[in-house]
Amino acid sequence: MTKYFLTIDSDGHATNCSCPDRTYRSYKPCCKHMSAFDAEVQRAATFQALRQRFDIRLNGQEDSRRCYREMALGF
Numbered sequence: 471m472t473k474y475f476l477t478i479d480s481d482g483h484a485t486n487c488s489c490p491d492r493t494y495r496s497y498k499p500c501c502k503h504m505s506a507f508d509a510e511v512q513r514a515a516t517f518q519a520l521r522q523r524f525d526i527r528l529n530g531q532e533d534s535r536r537c538y539r540e541m542a543l544g545f
């Protein structure tokens with residue numbers, strides 16, 4: 471399994487990636503890792519919004535955010 475380093479801005483969006491596809495084809499708006507990460511962030515944000523709405527007692531937000539990030543990087 472190859473892992474690439476993603477650059478994430480303060481809004482949680484991937485702005486760069488260290489993979490060859492991103493390096494050699496930088497004319498493209500993003501590589502598959504960046505779009506996959508953004509998709510995971512969107513899903514995580516949706517999930518957390520729903521969870522906060524339906525169960526405000528849960529507070530494992532940092533853990534789930536880290537979990538989503540590792541999933542996004544792990545391919």
Ligand SMILES: [Zn+2]
Pocket residue numbers: 474487488489491492501502503504
């Ligand atoms: Zn990439």
